[in-house]
Structures are given as structure tokens and as C-alpha cells.
Amino acid sequence: MEIFYEALPEMIATLIGVIVGGVGALYIDSQRAMSNKKKRAQIILHDIFGELEDNYHSLQTAMKAYDETSFGKSFYISTIAWETATTGGSLPDIIGIELADIIENQYSILMSLVYYVDLMTRLWFAPDSVEGKKEMQEGFRQNILDGLQEAIEYHPFVIKKITETQKTSAK
Numbered sequence: 001m002e003i004f005y006e007a008l009p010e011m012i013a014t015l016i017g018v019i020v021g022g023v024g025a026l027y028i029d030s031q032r033a034m035s036n037k038k039k040r041a042q043i044i045l046h047d048i049f050g051e052l053e054d055n056y057h058s059l060q061t062a063m064k065a066y067d068e069t070s071f072g073k074s075f076y077i078s079t080i081a082w083e084t085a086t087t088g089g090s091l092p093d094i095i096g097i098e099l100a101d102i103i104e105n106q107y108s109i110l111m112s113l114v115y116y117v118d119l120m121t122r123l124w125f126a127p128d129s130v131e132g133k134k135e136m137q138e139g140f141r142q143n144i145l146d147g148l149q150e151a152i153e154y155h156p157f158v159i160k161k162i163t164e165t166q167k168t169s170a171k
Contacts, residue, residue, distance in 0.1 A: 047085070062148060
């Protein structure tokens with residue numbers, strides 16, 4: 001029994017050391033995971049920011065062409081950064097649900113523009129004998145103009161939210 005009393009302080013010290021070490025390891029692991037998440041968010045937001053800025057400049061050029069002519073101008077919308085960011089399905093966990101939703105709204109506008117530009121292009125190559133071709137072209141042109149206007153007006157809000165998130169996650 002005397003050996004037990006002599007070993008008890010060492011056993012308690014060992015037990016406390018194991019507990020403190022385990023809690024410390026869990027804390028360090030969670031900090032590392034949080035740091036990796038912040039780095040990943042910064043990379044994703046940087047890529048999306050650049051892609052949206054490039055798209056914005058294309059939209060402004062296209063808007064001018066659609067305002068000045070009845071046929072507009074073909075333009076390219078890049079979605080590579082967005083598609084890459086959403087591939088894993090964990091984007092809302094990385095950048096936040098609200099920001100992911102805001103960015104997704106902008107890309108949905110951009111994708112509808114791609115759709116209408118594609119329809120307009122196909123219609124231009126359709127034979128003139130297609131009934132209502134001129135009315136369809138004007139309808140597609142109007143949808144494109146509306147989409148361009150919506151995307152251009154929404155762009156500053158999206159960029160502001162991305163920038164705010166980048167600043168807060170950099171801390």
C-alpha cells in the first residue's frame with residue numbers, strides 16, 4: 001500500500017500530462033485546419049474575383065455593342081474558377097453560405113447570358129424562312145440586354161462582398 005501512495009503523485013502527474021498534451025494536440029490540429037481553410041478561401045476568392053473582373057470587362061464591351069446594333073457582339077464568359085471552386089461541393093463551408101450564394105447568383109446571370117447568346121447565334125445561322133425569326137432575334141437581343149444590365153449592376157455588390165470576406169479572413 002505504501003508503494004501505491006508513493007506512485008500516486010507520479011500517476012496523477014502522468015495523467016495530467018497526457019490530458020494536457022492531448023488537448024494541446026487537438027487545439028493545434030484545429031488551428032492548422034482553420035489556417036488551411038482560410039488559405040483555401042483566399043485562393044478561391046482570388047481566382048473568382050479575377051474571373052468576375054474579366055467577365056465584367058467583357059460584359060461592358062458587349063453591352064455597348066448590343067446598344068449600338070441590332071445583332072450585338074459575341075463574347076466569352078469564363079466560369080473555370082467557379083466550376084473548380086464548386087467541384088468538391090464544400091464551397092459554402094470554405095467561404096460561407098451567404099457569400100457562396102451571392103457569387104452563385106452572379107454566375108447564374110452569366111450562364112443565362114451564355115444561353116441566350118448561343119440561341120441568338122444559332123438563330124442568325126437559321127434560314128430566313130423560319131417563321132418569326134426577326135421577332136425571336138429581337139426577343140433574344142432584349143433578354144441579352146436585360147441580362148447584361150443585371151450582371152453589370154450586380155457586379156459591384158459581388159466584388160464588395162468578396163473583398164470584405166478577403167479582408168476579414170486575412171486577419
